[in-house]
Amino acid sequence: MQHPDLSDRRVLVMGDDVRSFLSVVRSLGRLGLQVDVVAEDQSSPALKSRYIAKALRLPPYALGSEAWAETLQSHMKTGKYTLVVPCDDRTILPLLHHREEFAQTRIALPNDDAYDAFYDKLETRHLAASVGVPTAPGRALTPGDSAETLAVEFGLPLVIKPRRSYTVETLSSRGRVHICQTTSDIDKALPDESISGEFLVEGFFVGSGAGVSVLAHRGEVLQAFQHARLRESSSGGSSYRISQACSPRLLEAAQKLAAAAALHGVAMVEFRHDRSTGDFILIEVNARFWGSLPLAIASGVDFPALLYRMLVDDQVPEKSDYQIGMRARAISADVTEAAEAFSRKRRESFGAALLYVTNAGLGWLRLLSGREVHDSFAWDDPAPWWAEVATLIKQAGSKLWRKTPLADKSAHSHAARTVRRSMPKTILVLCQGNICRSPYAAKRLEQALYRRDVAVVSAGLMDRVDRPSPAVAQQAASSHGIDLSDHRSRYADDGLIEESDLVVLFDAINEAGLKARGAWEHDKALRLGALIPDASDQGTIEDPINGTPEDFDACYDRIDQAVEHFTALIEDKPQ
Secondary structure, three states: OOOOOOOEEEEEEOOOOOOOHHHHHHHHHHOOEEEEEEOOOOOHHHHHHHOEEEEEEEOOOOHHHHHHHHHHHHHHHHHHEEEEEEHHHHHHHHHHHHHHHOOOOOOHHHOOHHHHHOOHHHHHHHHHHHHHOOOOOOEEOOOOOOOOHHHHHHOOOEEEOOOOOOOOOOOOOOOEEEOOOOHHHHHHHHOOHHHHHHHHEEOOOOOEEEEEEEEEEEEEEEEEEEEEEEOOOOOOOOEEEEEEOHHHHHHHHHHHHHHHOOEEEEEEEEEEOOOOOOOOOEEEEOOOOOOOHHHHHOOOOOHHHHHHHHHHOOOOOOOOOOOOOEEEHHHHHHHHHHHHHHHHHHHHHHHHHHHHHHHHHHHHHHHHHOEEEEEEOOOOOOHHHHHHHHHHHHHHHHHHHHOOOOHHHHHHHHHHHHHHHOOOOEEEEEEEEOOHHHHHHHHHHHHOOOOOOEEEEEEEOOOOOOOOOOHHHHHHHHHHOOOOOOOOOEOOHHHHHHHHHEEEEHHHHHHHHHHHHOOOOOEEEEEHHHOOOOOOOOHOOOOOOOOOHHHHHHHHHHHHHHHHHHHHHHOOOOO
């Protein structure tokens, strides 16, 4: 099949992870297309890819869908993209919501029937039942459900999960799946009765995870690929996978689902499979690119390229074979799981821990065999892998550094130098939600600096605005002489951060949030608690959200101490 020259075409890929997003970027870049991206996390290793021509940003959708849509429209008009590829639900759902506004641009979105069937797990169950695909016993939760009645009905363990992983109203938080081993676990997982119908309960099927990934043309599966999970985390994810020949039964089930939903595009159909009996159940269908995509491409099935040819050039690809037994490793998740496993083994014995480390290290050498890949690694595009490895090394080093006495002294010295360097005219106090720590600290700083010409404001890194401080926070603040009754949360937009002379933070999470925004400046940021000479954990002041009144009192006591040291450091500065 002769392919047209693509060197003058541009595509826009939306996402930021080092698995599906990076794989799509590389695949389309290797076709010769110019690839622009929209990425939320500006610190992502994926943005180091040589195949990215331009990295764009959008305002948070939650702060105004119109501004988000207008900015994206402007990017699309400028880029004249032949295809826009959203790689996760956080970008797919807003695009679906504004589909009519983007009608002039070709976007790789699930068709309406596929969206209705696969983006609501209860509807997925209904569709599966209609075509004879087995699922675990289950139903929607009802207000009258209790831990005891559910345990009797479904047995233990059981699974409680949201019908939708994301909604267009809650893009910043993913719904959590709970595997409940006891009635106590069920009690903790049960949602508020008012929203119970938005959750499912299912019996637990003993088996291993398997996925059949497909490219379909109006319901007809053109290409399929199967993988199995070699390692699964307690949260349900997988860091290590292997390619397999397609099981006839699993492939037939995937084909039935694709046909029933008239699927036009890509999807990954996830199963749990009991290899000893051959029985299986459907877990869910992701009608988008999926986390194990790097394995499919390394095995010989380049789904992003096939999708582009189908959607843009109307080319229906012929089915191709792929390499069986290829393995793929998500290194960040793999290292995290390995560290947790090592800790467990070390508690058993030193020998068990040493044997585990040896086997894990030998496993990494499979990369040299040509039959294993790392999700972020590519010989023609190594920078993302090096960036991910550097991040892991830095995190490990930081963890070790935090355990040394020098860490707290260094944090204190940096914080003190930052305050002494120059008298700031504008101070921005940042935390995550801007409802507990930052509004209190900002008002305390205002009191301390009232004789100086300093503007102090507070804001949050989360895209949620106009929220009051919790009642427990208001009560604790009042006992400390601070009134938070009129406070409403504010979002820290780029302009607010850039215009501030000093950015006051509370913990490593706040620092990571600034780095993800591409707004981190070491010389003008400090952890407030690090100003306390005997502060531990490098001056971290924990978020008291959802805590007791005593937790809030302790938090505000630490902030008061830190502000006293802040004031002492600048007392000799000219006004």
